Amino acid sequence: MDPRYPIGRFQRPTSIDTETLHAAIQAIAETPARLRAAVEGLTAEQLNTPYRDGGWTVRQVVHHVPESHFNAYTRCKLALTESHPVIKPYDEHAWAQTSDVETTPIGISMLMLEALHARWVLLLRGLQSDQWARTFRHPESGDWRVDQLATLYAWHGAHHVAHITALRQRSGW
DSSP: OOTTOTTOOOOOOSSOOHHHHHHHHHHHHHHHHHHHHHHTTOOHHHHTSBSSTTSOBHHHHHHHHHHHHHHHHHHHHHHHHSSSOBOOOOOHHHHTTSHHHHHSOHHHHHHHHHHHHHHHHHHHHTOOGGGGGOEEEETTTEEEEHHHHHHHHHHHHHHHHHHHHHHHHHHTO
16 A cells, blocks of 8 residues: 555546535535544644655644645635636645644644535535536646536545544554
8 A cells, every 4th residue: 555645546537426526525524523533632742743754744734634625615616706717726845844834733723624614515515517517727737627626625635534544553543
């Protein structure tokens, strides 16, 4: 198993059915609770442990998830309200090195994630069928539809939860 991709790499689907969309929304809804359960009871030392050699610490992963998902939520809203907008990428590795990542208690990022996902899930559940086909352009990865974005972030949450749970299993935590 490649510790970088404990659940495998994301495969962007070209067509997405209603069942897949419902599963993606449900996964997004469950991500905050799954992440909270993954870090429950960890010590400061454990939070500062990289999930793999050369990888982020558990703390960095926990702070990364809401940062990444806030960007995804914004991209979703832009796609729904503008005509094929070009979004701004960000350097997630540089974000993981900012001082607040080291000093902010993970509970704050968990609260951010819970609030964001509550709002995002309401948005996604209210979309009409034509809105799922709305698009945006990522300068590095090309054109994306809203339905593809939802499947990516369903995967993304599970991907990072698995980083932590796999580390816990390997370490006997």
